Amino acid sequence: MIYKKGFFGEGIIATIRDEQFVDEVVKSEVKIVFLLTGNIFNLENVVRTIQESGKFVFVNIDFLEGLSKDYMAVDFISKRVRPDGIITAKKNLISIAKEMGIYSIFRINVVDSASLKFCNEIIVQAGPDALELTPGIIHKVTRLFKANYKIPIITGGLIETDDDIVKCRDAGADGIATSNAALWDIRVF
Numbered sequence: 001m002i003y004k005k006g007f008f009g010e011g012i013i014a015t016i017r018d019e020q021f022v023d024e025v026v027k028s029e030v031k032i033v034f035l036l037t038g039n040i041f042n043l044e045n046v047v048r049t050i051q052e053s054g055k056f057v058f059v060n061i062d063f064l065e066g067l068s069k070d071y072m073a074v075d076f077i078s079k080r081v082r083p084d085g086i087i088t089a090k091k092n093l094i095s096i097a098k099e100m101g102i103y104s105i106f107r108i109n110v111v112d113s114a115s116l117k118f119c120n121e122i123i124v125q126a127g128p129d130a131l132e133l134t135p136g137i138i139h140k141v142t143r144l145f146k147a148n149y150k151i152p153i154i155t156g157g158l159i160e161t162d163d164d165i166v167k168c169r170d171a172g173a174d175g176i177a178t179s180n181a182a183l184w185d186i187r188v189f
Contacts, residue, residue: 012176012183013032022049025055025181026055030055034058035058058083058103058105061077062088069090074086074093075100104128104129105129130152131149143171155176156176159180162188169188
Protein backbone atom coordinates (compact mmCIF):
# COMPACT_ATOMS: atom_id res chain seq x y z
CA MET A 1 0.00 0.00 0.00
CA ILE A 2 1.44 3.38 -0.97
CA TYR A 3 0.69 5.06 2.36
CA LYS A 4 2.80 2.49 4.17
CA LYS A 5 5.69 3.49 1.93
CA GLY A 6 5.23 7.08 3.14
CA PHE A 7 4.55 8.78 -0.18
CA PHE A 8 1.37 10.58 0.83
CA GLY A 9 3.36 12.37 3.53
CA GLU A 10 5.60 13.85 0.84
CA GLY A 11 3.27 16.75 0.04
CA ILE A 12 2.29 18.09 -3.32
CA ILE A 13 0.40 15.88 -5.76
CA ALA A 14 0.26 17.05 -9.37
CA THR A 15 -3.23 17.06 -10.84
CA ILE A 16 -3.37 16.84 -14.62
CA ARG A 17 -6.58 17.91 -16.35
CA ASP A 18 -5.05 18.13 -19.84
CA GLU A 19 -2.49 15.95 -21.61
CA GLN A 20 -0.43 18.99 -22.53
CA PHE A 21 0.96 18.96 -18.96
CA VAL A 22 2.33 15.39 -19.07
CA ASP A 23 5.82 16.51 -20.15
CA GLU A 24 5.84 19.18 -17.45
CA VAL A 25 4.82 16.78 -14.69
CA VAL A 26 7.42 14.23 -15.84
CA LYS A 27 10.11 16.90 -15.37
CA SER A 28 8.76 18.07 -11.99
CA GLU A 29 9.84 16.78 -8.59
CA VAL A 30 6.40 15.53 -7.55
CA LYS A 31 6.16 11.84 -6.80
CA ILE A 32 2.41 11.37 -7.17
CA VAL A 33 0.16 12.37 -10.07
CA PHE A 34 -3.64 12.43 -10.18
CA LEU A 35 -4.75 12.00 -13.79
CA LEU A 36 -8.12 13.65 -14.46
CA THR A 37 -8.10 13.22 -18.21
CA GLY A 38 -7.81 10.45 -20.74
CA ASN A 39 -9.71 8.07 -22.95
CA ILE A 40 -9.53 4.46 -24.04
CA PHE A 41 -7.07 5.34 -26.81
CA ASN A 42 -4.44 7.30 -24.86
CA LEU A 43 -4.78 6.34 -21.19
CA GLU A 44 -2.35 3.42 -21.22
CA ASN A 45 0.39 5.47 -22.91
CA VAL A 46 -0.08 8.52 -20.65
CA VAL A 47 0.05 6.41 -17.48
CA ARG A 48 3.12 4.51 -18.70
CA THR A 49 4.94 7.76 -19.61
CA ILE A 50 4.36 9.20 -16.14
CA GLN A 51 5.26 5.95 -14.35
CA GLU A 52 8.48 5.59 -16.35
CA SER A 53 9.58 8.92 -14.86
CA GLY A 54 9.43 7.30 -11.41
CA LYS A 55 6.07 8.70 -10.35
CA PHE A 56 2.95 7.05 -9.00
CA VAL A 57 -0.21 7.61 -11.06
CA PHE A 58 -3.80 7.51 -9.85
CA VAL A 59 -6.47 7.64 -12.55
CA ASN A 60 -9.75 9.40 -11.83
CA ILE A 61 -12.13 6.99 -13.49
CA ASP A 62 -15.00 9.50 -13.31
CA PHE A 63 -13.29 11.77 -15.86
CA LEU A 64 -12.32 9.13 -18.42
CA GLU A 65 -13.92 9.08 -21.83
CA GLY A 66 -15.02 5.90 -23.55
CA LEU A 67 -15.40 3.71 -20.47
CA SER A 68 -18.48 2.97 -18.40
CA LYS A 69 -18.31 3.46 -14.68
CA ASP A 70 -18.68 -0.20 -13.78
CA TYR A 71 -16.89 -3.45 -12.92
CA MET A 72 -15.51 -3.98 -16.41
CA ALA A 73 -14.03 -0.47 -16.53
CA VAL A 74 -12.20 -0.99 -13.23
CA ASP A 75 -11.04 -4.42 -14.41
CA PHE A 76 -9.80 -2.97 -17.73
CA ILE A 77 -7.96 -0.12 -16.01
CA SER A 78 -6.41 -2.49 -13.50
CA LYS A 79 -5.24 -5.13 -15.97
CA ARG A 80 -4.51 -3.10 -19.09
CA VAL A 81 -3.60 0.42 -17.97
CA ARG A 82 -2.09 -0.56 -14.61
CA PRO A 83 -2.06 2.73 -12.72
CA ASP A 84 -1.07 2.70 -9.06
CA GLY A 85 -4.71 3.19 -8.12
CA ILE A 86 -8.00 4.81 -8.99
CA ILE A 87 -9.85 7.87 -7.80
CA THR A 88 -13.63 8.08 -7.87
CA ALA A 89 -16.62 9.74 -6.25
CA LYS A 90 -18.68 6.60 -6.79
CA LYS A 91 -19.24 4.19 -3.93
CA ASN A 92 -19.76 1.17 -6.21
CA LEU A 93 -16.36 1.73 -7.87
CA ILE A 94 -14.62 1.96 -4.48
CA SER A 95 -16.19 -1.36 -3.52
CA ILE A 96 -15.19 -2.96 -6.83
CA ALA A 97 -11.61 -1.68 -6.51
CA LYS A 98 -11.36 -3.01 -2.97
CA GLU A 99 -12.68 -6.39 -4.12
CA MET A 100 -10.00 -6.46 -6.85
CA GLY A 101 -7.22 -5.34 -4.52
CA ILE A 102 -6.77 -1.99 -6.29
CA TYR A 103 -5.75 1.05 -4.25
CA SER A 104 -8.75 3.40 -4.20
CA ILE A 105 -9.12 7.05 -3.31
CA PHE A 106 -12.62 8.32 -2.60
CA ARG A 107 -13.03 11.89 -3.85
CA ILE A 108 -15.77 13.91 -2.21
CA ASN A 109 -16.81 17.51 -2.47
CA VAL A 110 -17.64 18.46 1.12
CA VAL A 111 -20.06 21.36 0.95
CA ASP A 112 -22.51 20.74 3.78
CA SER A 113 -23.51 18.40 6.59
CA ALA A 114 -25.28 16.04 4.16
CA SER A 115 -22.06 15.49 2.23
CA LEU A 116 -20.23 14.86 5.52
CA LYS A 117 -22.79 12.20 6.44
CA PHE A 118 -22.52 10.64 2.96
CA CYS A 119 -18.73 10.53 3.22
CA ASN A 120 -18.89 8.80 6.60
CA GLU A 121 -21.22 6.16 5.14
CA ILE A 122 -18.87 5.52 2.20
CA ILE A 123 -15.85 5.13 4.47
CA VAL A 124 -17.66 2.58 6.63
CA GLN A 125 -19.40 0.69 3.81
CA ALA A 126 -16.86 0.74 0.98
CA GLY A 127 -13.56 1.19 2.84
CA PRO A 128 -11.48 3.38 0.51
CA ASP A 129 -7.72 3.39 1.04
CA ALA A 130 -7.61 7.21 1.12
CA LEU A 131 -9.85 10.27 0.85
CA GLU A 132 -9.50 13.29 -1.38
CA LEU A 133 -11.51 16.10 0.20
CA THR A 134 -12.48 18.96 -2.07
CA PRO A 135 -12.23 21.83 -2.04
CA GLY A 136 -8.80 21.58 -0.46
CA ILE A 137 -9.22 24.82 1.42
CA ILE A 138 -11.63 23.24 3.91
CA HIS A 139 -9.20 22.97 6.81
CA LYS A 140 -11.76 22.37 9.55
CA VAL A 141 -13.16 19.33 7.75
CA THR A 142 -9.65 18.04 7.06
CA ARG A 143 -8.92 18.10 10.81
CA LEU A 144 -12.20 16.29 11.53
CA PHE A 145 -11.47 13.43 9.12
CA LYS A 146 -7.81 13.22 10.16
CA ALA A 147 -8.86 12.78 13.78
CA ASN A 148 -11.48 10.14 13.03
CA TYR A 149 -9.93 7.93 10.34
CA LYS A 150 -6.54 6.28 10.06
CA ILE A 151 -6.22 6.62 6.29
CA PRO A 152 -4.37 9.29 4.30
CA ILE A 153 -6.22 12.57 3.82
CA ILE A 154 -5.57 14.38 0.53
CA THR A 155 -6.94 17.86 -0.03
CA GLY A 156 -7.53 19.30 -3.47
CA GLY A 157 -9.49 21.95 -5.29
CA LEU A 158 -9.03 25.70 -5.24
CA ILE A 159 -5.39 25.39 -4.13
CA GLU A 160 -3.98 28.59 -5.61
CA THR A 161 -1.18 29.81 -3.32
CA ASP A 162 1.70 28.71 -1.11
CA ASP A 163 -0.45 29.79 1.84
CA ASP A 164 -3.24 27.40 0.80
CA ILE A 165 -0.70 24.56 0.80
CA VAL A 166 0.62 25.46 4.25
CA LYS A 167 -2.91 25.66 5.65
CA CYS A 168 -3.75 22.23 4.23
CA ARG A 169 -0.57 20.75 5.67
CA ASP A 170 -1.17 22.35 9.06
CA ALA A 171 -4.72 20.96 9.10
CA GLY A 172 -3.28 17.46 8.76
CA ALA A 173 -3.40 16.76 5.03
CA ASP A 174 -1.03 13.98 3.96
CA GLY A 175 -1.01 15.28 0.40
CA ILE A 176 -2.25 18.33 -1.48
CA ALA A 177 -3.50 17.91 -5.06
CA THR A 178 -3.25 20.94 -7.33
CA SER A 179 -3.41 21.61 -11.05
CA ASN A 180 -1.38 24.80 -10.56
CA ALA A 181 2.00 23.80 -12.04
CA ALA A 182 3.70 26.74 -10.28
CA LEU A 183 3.07 24.95 -6.97
CA TRP A 184 4.20 21.43 -7.92
CA ASP A 185 7.79 21.79 -6.71
CA ILE A 186 7.04 23.48 -3.38
CA ARG A 187 8.40 21.51 -0.40
CA VAL A 188 6.38 22.00 2.78
CA PHE A 189 6.44 18.57 4.38
